[in-house]
Amino acid sequence: MVFSPVIMVLKSPLGDKDIQMADNSFSDGVSSDSLEAAKNASNTEKLTDQVMQNPQVLAALQERLDNVSHTPSSYIETLPKAVKRRINALKQLQVKCAHIEAKFYEEVHDLERKYAALYQPLFDKRREFITGDVEPTDAESEWHSESEEEDKLAGDMKNKVVVAEKEAATAEEPNPKGIPEFWFTIFRNVDMLSELVQEYDEPILKHLQDIKVKFSDPGQPMSFVLEFHFEPNDYFTNSVLTKTYKMKSEPDKADPFSFEGPEIVDCDGCTIDWKKGKNVTVKTIKKKQKHKGRGTVRTITKQVPNDSFFNFFSPLKASGDGESLDEDSEFTLASDFEIGHFFRERIVPRAVLYFTGEAIEDDDNFEEGEEGEEEELEGDEEGDDEDDAEINPKV
Known part of the structure; x- marks a missing residue:
């Protein structure tokens, strides 16, 4: 209007x-x-x-x-339909490649099982030396270190003095059985493990004599078992505590392109037969309760979970019913899988080097080297554009 x-x-x-x-x-x-x-x-x-x-x-x-x-x-999205159709065909080929790769890793697992049998006699002898059941021979104890070369440069006189001092010290030193607290020392040296160990766990871990890795039998689902062997102690009656890690070497149907090899998908622990009053995974607390009607107060005692390394043998279960875990549970489960993998791949095969700390120093040096190289490359990128153009013509 x-x-x-x-x-x-x-x-x-x-x-x-x-x-x-x-x-x-x-x-x-x-x-x-x-x-x-x-x-x-x-x-x-x-x-x-x-x-x-x-x-x-x-x-x-x-x-x-x-x-x-x-x-x-x-x-x-800008490509013609005919080209998109060919790309889809390539994706089908890629899925088939992923399934072949999964079979490859299954055969690698069989190969690991074969060589584990070859390693085991050496690991058994390692246990005998650690526990003191067997004393190594002079030939088995011989080891040439870099420090020996430095001693040679000092001359014969210095060597005689050093030998005399060593003989005198040896005469006064005690001669304990085996290598005391071998595995417990490894737990203290490795940050990933020391974070789990509480003060009241330490006396128990000093009784740990060996850790073994057992692979699943042929024809069985892919898995491995960690065996923790303990000498008789005042805390539990088990001689062996076990942790089984279940694995999968199969592309995910919903996302087959994410396959990067076998992965741990779940784990099972074992029951620890604690002696009376020795269970460090729980603690007893006192709690006061007030009666609603009479107003009287009573004190009750109850057991609640306690932080301990031995909770490692009562792991969180991966959700198998389609329900997703919360963020904290997912983090806990991922950390558990990481620890199990670290035991299998690093600690058990190279135990002596984690005892001496040499393996830890090697890991630290490797990580620092990577970072230093990355920083140097970044500096090159900022300082010389012409060199970059020569290295990468697409830039």
Whole structure:
């Protein structure tokens, strides 16, 4: 209704004065808010025009558009249907490759089982030396270290003094059986393990005599078992505590391209037969309760979970019923899998080097070397663009 006077004026052969009167009548029918909005829209258009005339703004906008247009997904969307069809065929081939890779890792597991049998006699002898059941021969005890070369440079006189001092010290030193606290020392040296060990766990771990890895039998689902062998002690009656890690070497049906080899999918612990009053995985607390009606107060005792390394043998179960775990549970389970893998791959095969700390130093040096190389490469990138262009012509 308010627009009709304008239309009529435009269509009529009136003069400028009449047109002005029509405009005024139109303004009278429009709210001040609408007029203000129209002014703001006009100002916005002017500002947009000014911004779009700025070459720096245009360059930044073009760069963003270029980046968006060059993403892999956006590029694939621009391809003809015939090309997309061929890409789908390549994906089918890739899935078949993933299944072949899974079979490869199954055979690797069989190979690990074969060589584990070859390692085991050496690990059995290691246990005998640690426990003191067998004393190594002079030939077995001979080891040439770098420090011996330094001693030779000092001359015969210095060597005689060193030998004399060693003989005197040996005569005074005690001769304990085997290598005391061998595995417990490894637990203290490795941060991943020491974080789990509480003060009241330490006396128990000093009774640990050996850790073994057992692989699943041929034809059985892929898995491995960690066996912790303990000497008789005052804490539990078990001679062996076990932890079984179940593995899968099969591409995920929902996401087959994520397959990167066997993965731990679940684990089972064992029951620890604690002696009376020795269970360190629980603690007894006292709690006061007030009767609602009579108002009397009584004190009760109850057992609650306690932090301990031996909770390692009562692991959280992976959800198998389709329900997802919460974030804390997922983190706990992932940490458990990582520890099990570390025992299997590093600690058990190289125990003596974790006892002496040499393996830990090697790991630290390797990580520092990687970081240093990365920093150096970053410096090269910032300092010499021409060299980068030569190395990577696509840049």
